[in-house]
Amino acid sequence: MTRSRRSLRHLGGPGRWARRLGVVVAAGWLAAPVFAQIPPAPGDALPGITPAEFELFNLGLEDFLEVEEPEEGLGPAFNGTSCGGCHNVPAVGGISPVSELRAGMVDADGVYTDFDPDAGSLFQLFSIPSHGCQVVIPAEATVIARRVPIPVFGGGLVDAIPDETLLALEDPLDLDRDGVSGRAAIVEDLATGELRVGRFGWKAQRASLLVFGADAYLNEMGITSDLFPREQSFGIDPALMRLCDPVPDPEDVEDRATRRRGIDNFESFMKFLAPVGRGPTDAQVRLGEQTFDAIGCAACHVPVLETGPSSNPLFDRQPVALYADLLLHDVGTGDGIAQAAAAANEVRTPALWGLRFRRPLLHDGRAATVTDAIEAHAAEAALAREGFDGLDPVSRAALLAFLGSL
Ligand code: HEC
Numbered sequence: 001m002t003r004s005r006r007s008l009r010h011l012g013g014p015g016r017w018a019r020r021l022g023v024v025v026a027a028g029w030l031a032a033p034v035f036a037q038i039p040p041a042p043g044d045a046l047p048g049i050t051p052a053e054f055e056l057f058n059l060g061l062e063d064f065l066e067v068e069e070p071e072e073g074l075g076p077a078f079n080g081t082s083c084g085g086c087h088n089v090p091a092v093g094g095i096s097p098v099s100e101l102r103a104g105m106v107d108a109d110g111v112y113t114d115f116d117p118d119a120g121s122l123f124q125l126f127s128i129p130s131h132g133c134q135v136v137i138p139a140e141a142t143v144i145a146r147r148v149p150i151p152v153f154g155g156g157l158v159d160a161i162p163d164e165t166l167l168a169l170e171d172p173l174d175l176d177r178d179g180v181s182g183r184a185a186i187v188e189d190l191a192t193g194e195l196r197v198g199r200f201g202w203k204a205q206r207a208s209l210l211v212f213g214a215d216a217y218l219n220e221m222g223i224t225s226d227l228f229p230r231e232q233s234f235g236i237d238p239a240l241m242r243l244c245d246p247v248p249d250p251e252d253v254e255d256r257a258t259r260r261r262g263i264d265n266f267e268s269f270m271k272f273l274a275p276v277g278r279g280p281t282d283a284q285v286r287l288g289e290q291t292f293d294a295i296g297c298a299a300c301h302v303p304v305l306e307t308g309p310s311s312n313p314l315f316d317r318q319p320v321a322l323y324a325d326l327l328l329h330d331v332g333t334g335d336g337i338a339q340a341a342a343a344a345n346e347v348r349t350p351a352l353w354g355l356r357f358r359r360p361l362l363h364d365g366r367a368a369t370v371t372d373a374i375e376a377h378a379a380e381a382a383l384a385r386e387g388f389d390g391l392d393p394v395s396r397a398a399l400l401a402f403l404g405s406l
């Protein structure tokens with residue numbers, strides 16, 4: 001991992017807050033309560049972070065933006081050359097129009113399997129081509145699916161929601177008979193070996209930012225770490241892989257000066273990255289939010305969860321207004337790929353915060369508009385969708401205004 005020692009110049013953070021407030025900050029810092037007045041803009045750090053945390057945030061931002069080269073371990077197969085390359089709209093941490101490819105097989109009994117249980121279902125788009133290291137979808141594939149990026153704004157708050165909170169929202173057998181039967185994704189946290197509730201990714205495949213970042217470093221960029229020490233490129237002979245990528249594994253090692261791995265830096269950036277603040281609210285938006293609740297959208301898109309107790313005030317019992325239960329549901333849109341704890345027909349409820357900055361919608365990007373996304377809801381979300389279809393024009397406009405304010 002190379003790192004340029006740039007000064008602590010940054011898009012969000014104290015300087016920007018100060019400029020917005022029209023204050024000259026001689027010592028480079030302002031007290032937290034002042035920041036708390038104005039909602040953060042996309043890309044800002046969490047209001048109230050300490051100078052030491054802000055330094056970690058910036059170190060992480062640099063690594064998140066750093067474009068990797070083959071000499072640093074990029075490849076042999078990869079989808080992108082930096083985290084920021086796919087996560088940058090409307091600011092670093094967001095999305096991009098990229099979509100990725102997954103594929104697998106469904107047998108005569110309808111059972112899904114990956115071609116390679118180690119490499120999973122991802123087929124990287126690019127390769128270091130020197131020795132023929134491009135992964136290719138086998139002709140036996142019966143399922144091919146696309147996935148669009150998910151923004152990482154507010155990631156630290158999502159990370160800090162206790163497993164018990166998500167478990168309490170579960171209703172796998174639909175005992176309350178509302179048609180909605182969310183399931184928590186129980187996955188292994190590779191950093192600790194513990195079983196945790198997955199919450200990151202379209203399939204809730206990872207439980208923590210650290211592990212998601214390490215997974216992305218390997219699977220998106222081909223960079224191994226001690227959490228994911230083996231290069232994975234479906235169907236490519238290991239000897240060939242070494243020719244395409246001769247850098248010894250793990251490729252992401254501690255930086256001598258900072259004693260931190262790239263994956264630690266990614267985690268810090270995402271942890272201290274603020275959620276996207278709400279747009280303006282008015283009477284119509286408030287009516288729309290009531291409608292959202294009344295027709296059953298909030299059964300899955302739970303408006304607010306809370307972080308657990310923490311010694312860090314940023315994460316100590318803080319409200320997280322993400323509009324999601326982070327559980328797995330069948331809403332009739334499943335991509336046919338079983339992954340981690342998620343069945344082929346299940347998708348994790350996506351957070352709706354920051355929705356106004358996100359297009360296309362749904363896991364595969366098939367929906368151009370919010371209405372298209374809602375109309376795609378079926379199965380567990382059938383009642384809510386019928387509720388939407390039955391709205392009078394005033395309520396419908398209000399609901400869409402509410403969604404447009406997120
Ligand atoms: C080629 C594009 C691409 C690159 C490069 C990329 N990502 Fe992503 N990111 C995605 C996609 C697509 C998803 C959704 C994946 C899924 O769930 O199947 C995603 C999801 C995520 C999530 C889950 C967010 C949530 O709330 O569920 C995190 C965290 C994340 N990426 C972090 C990173 C980090 C850190 C890096 C760099 C090491 C990175 N990404 C590199 C495309 C990319």
Ligand code: HEC
Pocket residue numbers: 180181292295296297298299300301329330331333334347348349350351352355358360361362363364370373374377380381384385388403
């Ligand atoms: C049973 C749970 C459930 C209910 C009820 C539900 N949703 Fe969803 N919603 C989901 C899931 C799961 C997805 C992701 C589907 C996918 O990507 O394939 C989703 C996706 C969305 C998206 C797209 C978000 C994105 O980032 O792509 C929007 C917008 C949305 N829902 C709004 C609504 C509205 C409005 C209602 C009420 C009419 C509603 N949902 C009811 C579970 C639910």
